[in-house]
Amino acid sequence: MLRFFKPTRRSDHPSLAGWIGWFIGRAIIWFVIGSVSLTVLYKFVPVPVTITMIADPHGFEKDWTSLNKIDRTMVDAVIAGEDAKFCSHSGFDGAAIEQAIEKNVSGKRLRGGSTISQQTAKNVFLWQGQGWTRYLRKGLEVWFTVLIENIWGKRRIMEVYLNVAETGIGTYGVEAAAQRYYRHSAVRLSPVEAARIAAALPAPKRRAVVDPAGFTRRHGNAIAARSGVVRNEAMDACVYE
Template sequence: MLKPSRPTASHGPAFRLGWFLGRLIVWFLALSVGLVLIYRFVPPPVTVTMLADPSGFSKDWTSLGEIDRNMVDAAIAGEDAKFCLHNGFDPVAIEKAFVRNRQGGRIRGGSTISQQTAKNVFLWQGGGYLRKGLEAWFTLLIETLWGKRRIMEVYLNVAETGIGTYGVEAGAQRYYNKPALHLSPVEAARIAAAFPQPKVRAVNGATGFTRRHGNAIAARIGTVRGAALDGCVYR
């Protein structure tokens, strides 16, 4: 079988550009798949979001077995009730967010926990079509190569839980002076309530919307467990 020749001076600019882009795509695919496979077994050491945080960052990687089930169920109740049911994307939530955002006001997302994990681990914060496209690619990869339990484990270790605080273990220690293994439903719910806006939503002394949202999440924890909406994490 003949191999594609490298571009030479005799090739036109279109050929040289196509050859370069083809190589770039192959390298990107190989590196992205390789990195996802590594992080299936190895904790991500740091993320772009952590490095870019002007307040610095505090984190403490903790295996899922050392995180209270209340925290897992609070994350599902507050962020992604269909976590165990979808393949990484929730079309209904995305459509609702699109409609709300067209009406103006505060921009809301329809991202699943899988999408948030892909963004937090491999990409950067902010919008844009490039970031969204890469987020979709990495979401497909982690759904295929990690599975739900690993996605939840990584999410709860990289999600920002306060100013300069990343992961629920660091959050539990900061706010409650206890490990994430011993969080009560209310404590876990208040951490989950801060996930969308961790720099402005106070976990301790929460008031207004944050307090109400946290109470609502705490009330739904029993529903998540009773309906086995966390069944893909605890089998």
């Protein structure tokens, strides 16, 4: 008696590679949905805490403050000191990135080419550090920068940046910085006060805001001078239009 058996095809049972592909595909979909949803949420509500704050061994002090209650001199100072093209770029400054790469390749003092938008994306959604994970972080930073530029807009980016940026040991945001260093609110800051906070932003744990010396003092004075140019040439117009 002849018996016929239906041959088993490999396609009837998913392979390991197929399962891995399915998992990665679902992970990407959920990441996109989650990241877009969180970005939309943060367009309307204050950012409660960041990974950097949680990981800070000194703890953290912050005081979320509306941009309406932050002196305009602070906005001008960070544009002057951190990102002069803030209102004209779409999240990335190609020229600054090229200059940073050239300096780093030539062996000169390492420097970054991050815009305020990129720094905000990193501060809110990602982590700090210089290990191998920085390459993954840089890729994610690009994604979140595109999201906040298109969902938040410049004014909201500036508001969030001024509230989550590290401004000293265990201190986050310009309101907490103003209270700590000057004993008054960020609603009123002199050009020199704002410039010194801005001068400390690239290295807030090492640079003194009160009675700074050497490079920090010179850098702060330069920022204070350039802040007037920012205001006069409406380089902060995207924040106040």
